[in-house]
Amino acid sequence: MQEVTSDILNYIIEEAAIEVHYQPVVSIVKKSIIGLEGLGRGVYQNELIDPLPLFKKASKDKCSLKLDRLCREKAIENFLEVYGKYKDMLLFLNVDGSTMTDEMADSGFLLNLVNKYNIKPENIVLEIVESKVSNVQALAAFVNNYRSYGFLIALDDVGSGRSNLDRIAITQPDIIKIDRVLVKDVHVDYYKQEVFKSLVNLSKTLGAMVIAEGIETEEEALKAVELGADMLQGFYFATPQKITSSMIKTFNQPIRRVAAHYSDYLAEKIRLQKLKHKEYEEVVKVALADISQVEEKRFDFKLLNIINSYKIFECVYILDTSGIQVTDTVSAYGNYSKHKNLIFKPAKKGDDHSLKKYFYFLKNMKVSKYLTEPYISNATGTLCVTMSCVFKNINNKKYILCVDLNPEIVYN
Known part of the structure; x- marks a missing residue:
């Protein structure tokens, strides 16, 4: 040129x-x-x-x-x-x-x-x-x-x-267009997904519609719709070109393809979530059976054995029924993000977790176990979900086992 x-x-x-x-x-x-x-x-x-x-x-x-x-x-x-x-x-x-x-x-x-x-x-x-x-x-x-x-x-x-x-x-x-820099690979990038969702939530609060621009793959299109985009734009649907009214219907094929695949996409996501939750429950159930056989003074020792038994465990710790931590936070070696040590630190014995979702909802919903949405762990600075479960130890005293799991490992 x-x-x-x-x-x-x-x-x-x-x-x-x-x-x-x-x-x-x-x-x-x-x-x-x-x-x-x-x-x-x-x-x-x-x-x-x-x-x-x-x-x-x-x-x-x-x-x-x-x-x-x-x-x-x-x-x-x-x-x-x-x-x-x-x-x-x-x-x-x-x-x-x-x-x-x-x-x-x-x-x-x-x-x-x-x-x-x-x-x-x-x-x-x-x-x-x-x-x-x-x-x-x-x-x-x-x-x-x-x-x-x-x-x-x-x-x-x-x-x-x-x-x-x-x-x-x-x-x-009236409309906010989310740039390609956030749309590219959004289906596999947790951080982009969270920023995308935040912009969608902001837009909805302000009464604006959202367009995700720069869509180049069906995977990006499906994820953008799932995250709340009202409209899509990008090479996946059509490259910029001269257009006449007779051509409009020719662009419907990729639209219908994404629409047809979207219901299957959601169904598969729900299936995988159920499978993932089942796997979480199975591994945590074994850990509960193990920890419930000892008295409180031996919890820390048992947690060391437990953390090394399951690759998907990021951290494990135990709370009393008031939300106070009664053990140290035990993490698998190498899970900590070294450059984040000053802002992300594992909780210690005596710390108060009473306002954390995995305690607050467990207590107020009167359920025996609770699973959070994915979030960045304060202990490791990495992505995790926390499953909290009520159990009784060998002395018949109630506690809450909290397990931070790595959601990216389960199906890898």
Whole structure:
């Protein structure tokens, strides 16, 4: 690809030499395409020029706003044919946050544009890359003005780079797009899953819908839907391309495939969870039988034997019926995350666990055993689940055995 010079850039702007490619935004629940994101490419001597070098050069030549507006007008103009057949289709338009000024906020350019092409403002989603916004006051004014006209507001690339969560409060977006950096391999990355869920929960609390962008595999799609994404976008469904109304139905195949596989995916997940819980119960049952045969003063010795018997045990310790730890925390050698020693330390004899879920729920739900959701252990700094079980020792006194298990080992 040739370098974008000022002459090439000026030619593209003056001749309106922009080719718009569209990428579908889909809903697995509705089994349909919800909208199209318009992505402008420059055209020079029959060669397509990607938007990144094009806008980079426009920024240097101080004509970003001209290029930005040209791309948006071309995206709307070429969307008309699809809009004529699909009146509920949304058009996602990128708004270059670096061009956000007080004048732009009040210009009414986009309102005039949709009126010119007779498209309803509620069909247009203004997609703002908030990390590029330097004039926050102009951003707030722009959002408030265009929302009052009926446009939808989306924040793009949330969760990546210099993403500032305070912009969510400023813009109060209708849609939040979770960036590819969090979506890639989300089906196998616990940390990404937790961040993803947190963003989904935040969005739902604020009344915003969530789009997971950059979906490239069915596994990523299934996990994103499971974690709460309302819509998906990415190469798995379609690459950005010229689109006509007659092509819309051709994109339904991967949508239907994910939708068909999703119920099987959930059923398999439930089956594996049941199997995992059964295995937890079986190994902990043996440990309970062992520990119940001794008096309290021999608990620590027994725990040392128990921890070395099962590979999935991270830590074991015992509480009394008030939630006070009566043993040291015993861990298999090598389980501790050495670089986290100052913030993650195993609990000691005498520590109070009465407000921990594995004690609090066990006591208040009046059950004999309780299993937590996965979390990062305060003892080791690694992922674990805790199973707590009531038992009686050889002196017929009640205690609670707590076992931190590694959920990643069971099926490896």
